[in-house]
Amino acid sequence: MTALAMTALVSLAAWSLLALAMQRHQRDLIGRTFAAGQARRLRMAGAMLLAVSPGPTFWHWGVASGLPIWLATLSLAAVAAVMIIIVRARALQRASGDQQKGG
């Protein structure tokens, strides 16, 4: 289960970084956009994490069983990343709405 949790966390981090490298989700997650260079670095970091994400499952289950387990974990981590984006974007929207009301 530790191997699975590690893969899930690394995959979630990888997807989050890749989402952060996209302008639309930068606005969703932090309320502003990054410079092109920063976005490129985020994309590279995300891709690198994605590349190492199968490590724990391959180490624990071997390549044959680890591959399908990794792919399923990767998919579900991407769904989790989408959920995080939705929740975060709503929180930012609410916060900016409150600010406007307060102002």
Next chain:
Amino acid sequence: MSGGSVRQALSSLHVWGGLVFGWLLMVIFVAGTISVFAGTVTEWMTGAPVKAERALTPEESLRALDHAIARMDQTGPIAPEFNFYLPIGYAGWKAKGGEWKEVYYDLATGKPRSDGPATGRTTAGGGHFVALHFSLHAGMAGILLVGFVTLMMLVALVSGVIIHKRIFKDFFTLRLGKGQRSWLDGHNVASVLTLPFQLMIAYTGLTIFFTVWMPASIWYHYGMPGGLEAELEGKSPFVSASQSENQPPGEPAGAAVPLAAVMPLAREAVSQSGLAVEQIVLTPDAAGKLRLWIIMHGDHDHATLLPAPETVFQGVGSPVRLRREDRTPGTATKTADVMYSLHAAHFGGAAAQWLWFLSGIAGCAMIATGLVLFTVKRKQRSGHEFGVATSRVYRVIEALNVATIAGTMLASAAYFWGNRLLPLTMANRANAEVICFLLVWALTLIHALLRPPRRAWPEQFGLAAILCLGLPLLNLATVGDWFGAYARRGEWGNFGLETVAFAIGLCFAFLAGRTGRMRA
């Protein structure tokens, strides 16, 4: 054909194919998702504390066999044709009149259990969902239909990828509260993010029954339908023709094996292999002589997609002696085994089972959002495809959506309730549970046809929520057990089932609330 028109044609195929086959596919996916934990479902439905069937040690297996044989001797004159399976503790034999008798044994005490394979009530258990998943309870016709629908799912997946223009740009995009746009986003997210799983599950599902879809080679070698069955008739499934042909000269294929000889031979097999006995088959060959097989499995390595290696001992000669065969499956068998393991999550332990269960839910979401998207889109921009009957056809489509999405969930929850509420002494109780599922499902369709969709959705989801949330209470009232007690006793399967049912009940309650606020 230009790229645009290819995309247009595939779009129509995806939309209409997805709609027509999506209804059946939804049922197949819901049943398949629950089937991942079919064993757990059966365990919960037996309704009494049962210990999980664990692999026995070689000594325990011999003790269990000894108990079973001793008990059989006490039950009176029996013909020695005999089957014995561990760790479920099953013994079956042919009585003198030719009638097949069977007993389940308590492995600890060796005493027969009067109430079937597990303590508790007679139930169709998780087997109902497995059968519904691959055959819709309709035998070979159902298997063929499920296969065709699965093939159409592959078509829908591939065409969906081609028509989705912004697959990478919209990878993480799910805009809620925007009507049709939100349904499309939801459908895309559920499909694209879990695409590897959906492709794998559809493909491996097809390969499991590949001899049904592609029987030409079997028909060529054994004759038209029935040829292979005729060839196999009278032959034991435990020995191949080539193995019989390769026997050393002078060694008879089988010898008369009396029941009394089974125990010493089983002891010898255990001491030779160091493995536990799992199956004993004592059955007549074509010449009427009783032949003996003792079947054992090595440890299953979760790192491999292949099943545990099999060791078979065959009784040969007179007096009977054992011949060991360590089975090494051929490439075709290995390929089939890998496909089946992948489909049914028979590898990777609980981690793979949970991942498959969650991915199955994502698959259900993909199909459900696709079906709903169709009606949402057509409501806004009807193509008048069916002339004056268009609105009536869309009404039926919407009713079918309600019955296959909310109705299947409701019928599944009712199936669990039926298990707890049907009288324990009822004849054909397991069948009655399945009838309960089918009846409720039929009622959901009638309800969806009679009620306007904006009422039918929340009513069916609401009832499904009540049934799921009330399941732990019903269990407490009828069996006297609840998830706290399951956790205390370490019965994690039962604990997990009730917890998941409760969580799903909360989701249904949320859906009931959301669909209740829907505009007509």
